[in-house]
Amino acid sequence: MEIEEEYPAKLLQGDNGYVLEDVPHLSDYIKDLPTYSNPLQNNPAYSVVKQYFVDYDDSVPQKIVVHKTSPRGTHFRRAGPRQKVYFDSDEVRACIVTCGGLCPGLNTVIREIVCGLSHMYGGGYRGFYARNTIPLTPKSVNDIHKRGGTILGTSRGGHDTKKIVDNIQDREINQVYIIGGDGTQMGASLIFEEVRRRGLKVAVVGIPKTIDNDIVVIDKSFGFDTAVEEAQRAIGAAHVEAESSENGIGVVKLMGRYSGFIAMYATLASRDVDCCLIPESPFYLEGAGGLFEFIEKRLKENGHMVLVVAEGAGQELIAESMRSTDLQDPSGNKLLLDVGLWLSQKIKEHFTKKPQMVINLKYIDPTYMIRAIPSNASDNVYCTLLAQSAVHGAMAGYTGFTSGLVNGRQTYIPFYRVTESRNKVVITDRMWARLLSSTNQPSFLSHEDIEEAAREEAPSTPQQDSAIGPDGNLVPSAHQSENGNI
């Protein structure tokens, strides 16, 4: 049976403004699918756990800060094992792919999907393209969580939905686990649509991966904690270098193409940073309130300083001062100019005009070193829960969803929700205000800038309070940002 129209959003209304943004299910487009008892009920590890199975109606609210009169709002389906499953254990043929940039924890997710299917449901495993597959068994993945990178390899570009689904069909794969960022989830959504159009019993499941933490709705992405921890080591080194020489300046570039979360959290965590520059907050170099003025002030006060810059910061400034290109990577992401090198050069040029102030600048670019390490303990546990949730969801017949943590609970989120926008640092939010007050750096914002930023983040619910104080200064707003917890 071929189905033509696009899959409609599944919105279920309840009392007091309750909305469940549900995810697709195989039974939505394949009738009379057989079901089976979940084999976990006979598994000695789980059978002792009271209420191990998730209640069909369990859901998780997207916003947890509410007022007396607030409507209950959007909810996502709670992840976890269901009493009934839609795959017989012997029937499962699963494949896993990793796409996009590297991120700590990829191997842990792979390991836990394999082990989850095998130990919990007793399934089998395959990859997409014939010559490119690696058979995965619990034995072969046993130690991989201790390694960085992905044992499956990864790439950008080359997405051909029809070819991929042909392959899934030819190889009789019925569960597809796709680990990747916004681009990958977009591709996964197209694969799901095609699978559904062809009426195939194939569960298509996404696991969100982004070291930049730029995926919306979820609390934070796996590997982010590890990245922040490792970034601190680079900041520590920059601080040692800066402190050890007169007018020492340490510049550290961190990842963050459009979202400065790594830079912001590493800055807050380390406390050694004097100024943090992120893509969301424009800055300028010359004149009153500019970066050069601030650097001079800090050097006079402390004799050294540390500057952290996210890779996507100041791109318009660089474009103004040098010939920029519109080159893209194979996935269509704009190739960025190296802001770390550019900024270091600009600072050096500025101080050559001030012979009374000889600086000593050291530039550290730890970006690929940060990305290549294995995940830390907390990310390892997080990866395990994400992977197990994904497996439980696929076994229960859910499809077209991303497995994600929302307000500390594992949930199933429809693909369109995680791809429709990008998670960014909200500079009129409390967290950025905390950073500004911890570094005491200038906000580089005029009154008009602040008003514009606040307008962009205009309060849409009573949970979102004003962000500008009577004096026009940044005032932390009392609401949670789009992704809640961090």
Ligand SMILES: Nc1ncnc2c1ncn2[C@@H]1O[C@H](COP(=O)(O)OP(=O)(O)O)[C@@H](O)[C@H]1O
């Ligand atoms: N809009 C899109 N539609 C289909 N596939 C996409 C889209 N954007 C990216 N992809 C594919 O997803 C994969 C990873 O994308 P990329 O942006 O490099 O990484 P990430 O998923 O981490 O954001 C690539 O193979 C790319 O071709």
Ligand SMILES: O=P(O)(O)OC[C@H]1O[C@](O)(COP(=O)(O)O)[C@@H](O)[C@@H]1O
């Ligand atoms: O050099 P590469 O491999 O294209 O990766 C660089 C990019 O990857 C990132 O880590 C993000 O990767 P994703 O798009 O895969 O999430 C960016 O911070 C960085 O711009």
Ligand SMILES: [Mg+2]
């Ligand atoms: Mg991307």
